[in-house]
Amino acid sequence: MKKALILLSSIAILLLFGVQCTFIEKNFGSLSKKETYILDLPGIQNRGFIRAAVDNNSTGYYIYRGRRMGYEYELLRDLAKRLNVQLHLVMVSDIDRAFDYLKEGKVDLIAMNLEKSSERSDNTSFSHPLGKMNTVLVGNENSGKITSWEHLSSDTIYVREGAVYKNQLCHLKDSLQLNYTIITTPEHEEILIDKVAEGEIKWTIADQNIAQANATYYGGLDISWKVQKEGDVSWVVRENSPKLLSSLNTWLEDKQKRFIPDLYAKYFLTPKNSYFRSNSPFSSLAGNQISVYDEIIKDGAEQLGWDWRLLASLVYKESRFDTVATSYAGAKGLLQLMPVTLERFGVENPNDPSESLMGGVRYLRYLDKFWMERVPDTSERLKFVLASYNIGHGHVEDAWRLTLKYGKNTQSWASVSEFLELKSDPDYYRDPIVKSGFAKGHLAVNYVKDVMSVFESYKALVEP
Known part of the structure; x- marks a missing residue:
């Protein structure tokens, strides 16, 4: 009791007179920042909404004829309903920035198809897998048919910054002693695929699902060469959000039998529908109209x-x-x-x-x-x-x-x-x-x- 009184008195004196680095900051950190950072599921539910980092692309999140759509969006909407909270989406195209937002408490969840790696696991926790993903090389009909990595010779491959693609290509380059050049860019896979199709660049790398959806729009794309075999992809929460992770994993287990496969088919296995949604003037991906009115x-x-x-x-x-x-x-x-x-x-x-x-x-x-x-x-x-x-x-x-x-x-x-x-x-x-x-x-x-x-x-x- 005496020690507690001394501690409280010390804090009061320091707050009264002030110092450059206060006792509270030194011993407990900045309360306002830490309060945001440590928010787990009970805090999220008390706040009334969950914030999720998403991609603005034809499979993540977009507007079509006034309606919000996207594979990740529809999954998140169902998750928010399960958690009994509103859904707030934060669009982040830079994957590294999404991890920064997560660690800073600006988002509670990264809803992107991400492979687990040692770099990404620092202070974060990966959910159960949502599914598996192949990585493929994307070229056009003028790039030449690839039957071995040596065919790339000294070509340049453009990849999205923050994605696993660069590490995959570096590993292949070192192990096979190849000479190709890897250039990272903040542009999304879909933008890079557009550039390949239009002949601006020769090669890029993308998840097979994204590549397949875009190959519908461009008949001359070659997406047959796999960079890496199937790997698990997951969503990510902060390490100090165990209750959110547990509820997320339970939800995933419940939805794996029907809901997730049905959504996957809607966005990845119906290419004609994907094409019209992505190229319509009433799509936020291609135009700037919400409705005909x-x-x-x-x-x-x-x-x-x-x-x-x-x-x-x-x-x-x-x-x-x-x-x-x-x-x-x-x-x-x-x-x-x-x-x-x-x-x-x-x-x-x-x-x-x-x-x-x-x-x-x-x-x-x-x-x-x-x-x-x-x-x-x-x-x-x-x-x-x-x-x-x-x-x-x-x-x-x-x-x-x-x-x-x-x-x-x-x-x-x-x-x-x-x-x-x-x-x-x-x-x-x-x-x-x-x-x-x-x-x-x-x-x-x-x-x-x-x-x-x-x-x-x-x-x-x-x-x-």
């Missing part, structure tokens, strides 16, 4: 003062860009307005994309005006508007009143959303200040999260 969405967003990709996210959430979509409750059009709202905001033909979208825009402007005085901050008010659009502003106003009654911050969506979720609890929805009664408020809170999540994806993958 981008122009009217941009006009509507300008009237709202919104980023057009945010309004596109709301349209995607409501109707998936289907002009004739009708909900079970009778909501219609791109922004799924109810009949009474259609009439109030001047929409005569809800199946007309321009008319229905502008009706929704007028409704959103009304909601923005409703909340403007109570929530002056634009970014915070946006979430009130989205929740009101989903559940009705009466229910959100009830939550605002409860927030005021209990002395919380009425200008903060984080505070008000807590009371909106409580509107299914009779202790709260029977409160005399509640005017609109019972509501499944948690659905509206999740709705806001979903729209904002799609918006973050659109911002990352589609230009303004």
Whole structure:
């Protein structure tokens, strides 16, 4: 007890007078940094979301006709559902940087097909394998048919920086005493394959799955020469996240029989579909369009003062860009307005994309005006508007009143959303200040999260 009092007194004195390197930093490290770094599964679940490093490519993560797609993306979405958390994606094309982000606590998981190596195992843990992968040499019809490594002579091979390819080629070069040159580049395998197909470079190395998918687009590619036999590929977490690793491995075991093979077939064994998804103007990989209605969405967003990709996210959430979509409750059009709202905001033909979208825009402007005085901050008010659009502003106003009654911050969506979720609890929805009664408020809170999540994806993958 005496020692504890002395320690606490010492810390208080040091905090009071300050030094360049404080006692706390010296003995316990920077608390804010360490707090992020040591986050394991309970901390991730308490935070409410998991951050995963992914690649932006035709098999990892991309946007197609407004929909988020990709092998790793769909796997991660299912994992996040299992862990009962939201999914936040961090796009990292540099593999070494992905490991830096993991060790610094900027991501909780690297969701790339990675082979285990001694260099990569420092302070990290590899999951059970997701599958096996071959590495192949990629050339074009002018590169010449390879039947032995000696045929490369003194050629140059371009490889992605941070991948295992350089080590594989160096080992072959040394053991067989070959003369080829290896050049590393931050460009992704798919970009390098494009350059091979177009004759800019002669050779590159890629995982066989990526090479096969891209060979569909380019008939003249030769991907028959294997660099290395099949090896296990896994995802990676920090070494000090054992509970996350355990849950990840359990999930992988459960999904290996059907879910993972089905996804693998979708992205790697259906080359025609992969080709159209990757080369469509509505793909973030080849174009910059989200939907055929981008122009009217941009006009509507300008009237709202919104980023057009945010309004596109709301349209995607409501109707998936289907002009004739009708909900079970009778909501219609791109922004799924109810009949009474259609009439109030001047929409005569809800199946007309321009008319229905502008009706929704007028409704959103009304909601923005409703909340403007109570929530002056634009970014915070946006979430009130989205929740009101989903559940009705009466229910959100009830939550605002409860927030005021209990002395919380009425200008903060984080505070008000807590009371909106409580509107299914009779202790709260029977409160005399509640005017609109019972509501499944948690659905509206999740709705806001979903729209904002799609918006973050659109911002990352589609230009303004």
